[in-house]
Amino acid sequence: EVVLTQSPGTLSLSPGERATLSCRASQSISGSYLAWYQQKVGQAPRLLIYGTSTRATGIPDRFSGSGSGTDFTLTISRLEPEDFAVYYCQNHIYPLTTFGQGTRLEI
Amino acid sequence: QILLQQSGPGLLKPSQTLSVTCAISGDSVSSNIAAWNWIRQSPSRGLEWLGRTFYRSKWRYDYAISVQSRISINADTSQNQFSLQLNSVTSEDTAIYYCARDVSATLFEWGQGALVIVSS
Numbered sequence: 001e002v003v004l005t006q007s008p009g010t011l012s013l014s015p016g017e018r019a020t021l022s023c024r025a026s027q028s029i030s031g032s033y034l035a036w037y038q039q040k041v042g043q044a045p046r047l048l049i050y051g052t053s054t055r056a057t058g059i060p061d062r063f064s065g066s067g068s069g070t071d072f073t074l075t076i077s078r079l080e081p082e083d084f085a086v087y088y089c090q091n092h093i094y095p096l097t098t099f100g101q102g103t104r105l106e107i
Numbered sequence: 108q109i110l111l112q113q114s115g116p117g118l119l120k121p122s123q124t125l126s127v128t129c130a131i132s133g134d135s136v137s138s139n140i141a142a143w144n145w146i147r148q149s150p151s152r153g154l155e156w157l158g159r160t161f162y163r164s165k166w167r168y169d170y171a172i173s174v175q176s177r178i179s180i181n182a183d184t185s186q187n188q189f190s191l192q193l194n195s196v197t198s199e200d201t202a203i204y205y206c207a208r209d210v211s212a213t214l215f216e217w218g219q220g221a222l223v224i225v226s227s
Binding site: 001032033035037044045046047050051056088090092094095096097098099101102 | 215
C-alpha cells in the first residue's frame, strides 16, 4: 500500500502570498492517479486537481499541480482569503485508494 | 449536475452494525464509467478510504484491507443508491462517513457526510 506524506503539516501565510504544498509517495506512482482536494471546516472535501495537473471544473487558475514519480506539488499562486483550508493529496493503485494526512493552510 | 445525498443513523452501540445509504441523482449507480465509494474521516485516522462498488458487466467490489472482514457495499438499482454496512463496530469506527463518485479513481463528487458515533 502506498503511503502519501504531505508537508508541511501546517503552512502559515498571508493573502497574496504563494503557497507550495508537497505530497511524497512511498513508491513511484502514476501521475494519472494523483489528485488534490480542498476541505473547509464542516464541509466535504472538494476536488481541485486530478491527473497531477488538470484543474477540476470551476477551479481558478491560481491553483496548479505538478510532479512525477514520488514527488508532487500543489501551488497556489496568490492566496485569496477563501483558500485557507486543509488540502489532501490522494492516489489510487488498483484496488486501493489512499490519502495523505493533509496540510493545513492558515493565515 | 450529480448529487449524492446521504442518510444513516447518528448513534450506535458497540457490536452493532453501521448502515449508511447514499442516494444518487444525475447519474446511474449502474454507470459503466463511474464507481461508488465510501470514505470516512476522524481526527485519529484522517481520511480513510473504505471501499467501492462499480458495474462492469457485473458488480465488482474493492475493500480496504483494514475493514475487509467487516464491510459490505451494495448497490440498489431500483432506488439508484448504494449503501455501506460495517459490522461489529467499536469506538474506533466513530467518524464522519462520506459517499463519493469516482471516475478513473478521481473522486469528483462527494456526499455531505454523516457523523456516526459509537458509544455505549
